[in-house]
Amino acid sequence: MKFGTKAIHAGVHPDPTTGAIMTPIYQTSTYVQRSPGDHKGFEYSRTHNPTRSQLQDALAALDNGKHGLAFATGMAAIDCIVKLLQPGDEVISTNDLYGGSYRLFTKVYQNYGIKFHFVPMHDMTAVEAAVTERTKLIWVETPTNPLLNVIDIAAASAVAKKAGALLVVDNTFSTPYLQTPLELGADMVMYSLTKYMAGHSDTVMGAVIVNDDELHQRLSFYQNACGGTPGPQDCFLVLRGLKTLHVRMQRHCENGRKVAEFLKAHPKVEKVYWPGFEDHPNHAIAAKQMRDFGGMISFVLKGDRQADAVACLEKFQLFSLAESLGGVESLSGHPATMTHASIPAEERRKAGLSDSLIRLSVGIEDADDLLEDLQQAIG
Numbered sequence: 001m002k003f004g005t006k007a008i009h010a011g012v013h014p015d016p017t018t019g020a021i022m023t024p025i026y027q028t029s030t031y032v033q034r035s036p037g038d039h040k041g042f043e044y045s046r047t048h049n050p051t052r053s054q055l056q057d058a059l060a061a062l063d064n065g066k067h068g069l070a071f072a073t074g075m076a077a078i079d080c081i082v083k084l085l086q087p088g089d090e091v092i093s094t095n096d097l098y099g100g101s102y103r104l105f106t107k108v109y110q111n112y113g114i115k116f117h118f119v120p121m122h123d124m125t126a127v128e129a130a131v132t133e134r135t136k137l138i139w140v141e142t143p144t145n146p147l148l149n150v151i152d153i154a155a156a157s158a159v160a161k162k163a164g165a166l167l168v169v170d171n172t173f174s175t176p177y178l179q180t181p182l183e184l185g186a187d188m189v190m191y192s193l194t195k196y197m198a199g200h201s202d203t204v205m206g207a208v209i210v211n212d213d214e215l216h217q218r219l220s221f222y223q224n225a226c227g228g229t230p231g232p233q234d235c236f237l238v239l240r241g242l243k244t245l246h247v248r249m250q251r252h253c254e255n256g257r258k259v260a261e262f263l264k265a266h267p268k269v270e271k272v273y274w275p276g277f278e279d280h281p282n283h284a285i286a287a288k289q290m291r292d293f294g295g296m297i298s299f300v301l302k303g304d305r306q307a308d309a310v311a312c313l314e315k316f317q318l319f320s321l322a323e324s325l326g327g328v329e330s331l332s333g334h335p336a337t338m339t340h341a342s343i344p345a346e347e348r349r350k351a352g353l354s355d356s357l358i359r360l361s362v363g364i365e366d367a368d369d370l371l372e373d374l375q376q377a378i379g
């Protein structure tokens with residue numbers, strides 16, 4: 001089955017009692033048993049819920065994976081993955097990543113004796129150099145948030161296998177429409193479903209997709225034992241969003257290209273970060289492992305002054321200034337003070353994240369209107 005057909009049909013089936021074509025919202029906490037232990041596969045909704053089960057199956061199918069696990073937020077999904085580790089274990093992570101992931105790693109799990117090495121992962125020798133006998137997890141986010149660096153998943157997988165570590169890919173910016181990391185050697189794919197997967201900025205959720213049965217069992221244990229599970233209404237919203245993922249992503253990519261090219265040609269723009277440009281340092285890898293280049297773009301205005309960036313952000317009419325990304329509407333953001341404020345300024349600078357960087361999530365509006373908005377805001 002091809003991607004668009006799977007987005008609509010995989011994992012879901014008409015309701016057996018009524019024939020309802022859309023997965024019902026099973027708004028129930030518990031399930032009646034005929035005799036202790038004699039039930040229909042559902043005991044309690046933290047453990048299993050039919051709406052969630054169908055979403056998990058749909059998610060697994062889109063990534064060509066075997067098992068899907070849904071969580072209340074993307075952070076809860078990341079939290080579940082890190083719980084696989086023990087004190088003394090080490091993680092190698094990209095140094096350009098979502099600020100919330102960095103915060104969870106350094107402010108929570110470092111206190112539990114897990115060590116994190118943050119390296120520029122678009123240079124795989126930096127990853128190899130950070131490997132020790134205690135390396136248990138390699139954390140890849142690609143393209144990265146917010147600098148749109150692209151990390152070679154197949155090469156990272158080779159390093160992980162040699163080190164005996166698990167490879168995770170945070171695929172939030174790409175979605176399985178653009179990139180399927182399990183097929184490139186990743187052990188786990190992680191999502192903030194809040195973004196492109198749900199697609200309408202109306203819910204917060206996360207997911208992990210795996211092939212390995214034992215890994216699935218271990219993650220399922222923590223999903224249930226720690227309880228970061230989503231409610232059925234949110235699962236329904238993500239299921240609805242998935243049905244148009246391929247159509248939305250196509251337009252996000254088309255509009256992304258137009259916006260990136262417009263910005264690159266603009267005399268007041270110093271630098272544009274978008275992996276679709278042939279002169280992007282990781283373009284060859286992007287072209288190899290992605291099917292298109294997405295709708296996330298960052299840029300810096302000439303002069304590299306934070307005040308100019310703030311003035312531009314205040315002028316946007318269509319690119320609403322807000323955290324998050326991946327919805328049908330275009331958003332703008334200032335990573336240094338918003339999504340990445342939890343990364344110390346010194347670390348941000350080391351990763352190349354300027355305080356004047358503007359991040360755009362290009363929506364699926366008519367591109368001409370978006371370009372007009374950019375023109376009036378940049379001046």
Ligand code: P1T
Nearest residue numbers: 073074075098172192194205323324339
């Ligand atoms: O917000 P939540 O659903 O918990 O997902 C966290 C998360 C994980 N990974 C990546 C790559 C992300 O971008 C995010 C959330 N990011 C934003 C809110 C943002 O504006 O960048």
